[in-house]
Amino acid sequence: MHNIDIKDLYEEILTKKIKDEKSFFYFCSYVPVEIIHASSYKPVRFILDSMQFLHSDEVIPKYICPYLKTAVEFFIKNNLKEKNIIFTDGCDSSRRIFEVFKELNFTKKYFYLKIPFNENPQDVLFFKSELQKLFLLLNGKIDLEKLNESINLYNSGRKKLYQIFNNKSQNLKSSFKFYLNSLFQLMDIEDFINLDIDFTNQKNEIQNKFYLFSTVYPLNFIEYIESLGINIEYDDSCFGEKNLSLIELNKDDPLTSISEYYLKREGCVRKREIDKKLENLIQRYKNKNLKGVIIYNLKYCDPLIFFIPMIKEKLNEEKIPLLMIEDDFTMNIKGQIRTRIEAFLEMMI
């Protein structure tokens, strides 16, 4: 990756992936990439830069998740059809976007993954049977050996990323870390593991380190707030650093291992284990000696809207400074974001 800007690399690969017949797109962090990989497809998390909604308003109402709406916008704008996609019932918007994609022939091979809210043994089993169906659809058969290999590969990728993120001597810029994580979700896992990363000029120079809490935010958000003097030390979002925990593999029953992992790992705000999640947040905040928490409040995101009262109460209790930025994935309010961040930083000094 020498002499190549990481953002350029991301965009270059994304362009290729969109054309690649073997790509299998997904939007939700509950989607088990290992099964896609074990089925000889290439898992690609679909996320784009902020954009204006010029075409999608004709097919979906304004108040549907703007993150998912960017995907609809992009498909219409670029006349994309018949892509392989996995949807989930992660949220109400996700359920409906699935129908929109189907109806508009955006999908070729697709799967709708049901995720239980409960995490009891019978729910793990239920989720396992959902994963089995997915594996059968993609691969035609349950190939446990292949699945074990894929789990090991993704665990290696997670380990690599975890070590980079937690190497204190490197102290990397948050935008670099963010793109690195995004590359992990985009690239072929073998390529990511072998990726020679150039850390030159990627050192973080900003003293103000913060905790980012969100579900999903546009690619350019981190870069923008970095330009305003904010370094995100920990990204706690759907696809953030908490997803770098490893799958505890039982080679005889890898599907149960995956089912347990995706249902029980520290997941997104959809999970009902909120006390534990808030505890983790506070602990990380204290361990990393951070200055405050920033919430990117994705407009029309119900799981987040209903979670915010609880996080706000907890942060108040702990006297942790909080800045909430509400945006609809368009970043149309850059001026407002600037003013609020400047005021937030002034308040801290």
Place this chain on the structure above:
Amino acid sequence: MNFNISKVKPVYLKKIFSKKFLYPLIYQVLLQILRPDDIGKVSIKFSLDLIKKNFSKNSKVIMVNVFTPTEIFFALNTFPILPEVASAVSANFSISDSALFESDDILFSKDSCSVHRNLIGLIKMGFLPTPNYVFTTDKPCHSAVHSFYLISKFYGGEYFVIDIPEEETEENLNYLSKKLEDTFIFLSKELKIKNPYKNLLNAINLSNETRKYMIEINELRKKKVLIDGRKFLGYLGMTFSALGSTYGRDFFKLLRDNLKKLYEQGFELPVKKKLYWLHLGPYFKTDFFDYLYKKGAYIVFEETSNVYWDEFDLKDPFKSIAKKLINFKIFSNLEERYKTTIKAINDYKVDGVIIFNQWGCRQGAGSSYLLRKKLIDYGIPCIIIDGDLVDESNFPKEQNKTRVEGFLEVIE
């Protein structure tokens, strides 16, 4: 008599509600004020008994969402509160303005469904009691999953989610029916109920009987336009809250009897245009529907009145209920909504379709634009009305009237 309940402070209401001896008097007063018909009397009695049971000392308050099967709870001698229904009722009594205002302190955002914002306000203000147990299914939407969780965290109540699988397979039926039975057993132990299964059969019988009346009502409505469908948007409160109880059975039996009588008398509303209504409608006082009547346009059937489930099997009640939950056909997906709409168009000789989009309802409105397109392609005029179920300030009444006027002109 002009009586405005929104002016009464919840603390006084609570005091009144805690005195059981006052209920016969309250009932008589309400009859004088509201002058209800026979079915109205049943729903008033139902509401008062629900309040009496849930506001009395030492009672266990159970809250459930609109899809949680109430039969299970009536069998356990409890009277489940449906906060979503209470939210709609509060709009009718003009309480929702202040409840929505109060909920802003907790939720910070107006971008979620107002029904759920409102119910949080109602609990905060004390119009709803603090729950001991909170149950919700993950269908029809996740709003209850989230808002009920918030209730349990901020106000109390043990919280449970019942996950409903997507497809009816033997495995999925077993998974869900086991969950339902576990819930039933858990609660029967908690509440120390003797012979819960015997009670359950009684509740299932009542539910089956109610279902039979509901089907008969739908059949009568096919023959003639005997009643304006707007009323059914209100009756839905009973469908959601009273299945498995004598109230539900009595309510729909009386309604069936009344409609049968009207039919036999040769009555029919002065209908010029027959409408099918999807989703719910505004629950606050509005002259929007009067405007439709003036134009001779009546709702002849509604998405929410579909009786889509089979009779429950007394030998296997939990599996039967699981089957109903998995195969729900109201507020469903695009494909199912399209199919049920086409069926209703043919069964009720519908001239046009109105889809009501509740602001912030991702699941209800998400694919509504495509549904409208499919219906228009089928050859039926269809319009989407954007509005709100409980927040009057978010219902552009005049704009919607103008749009509907244009729509009605299109209908031949």
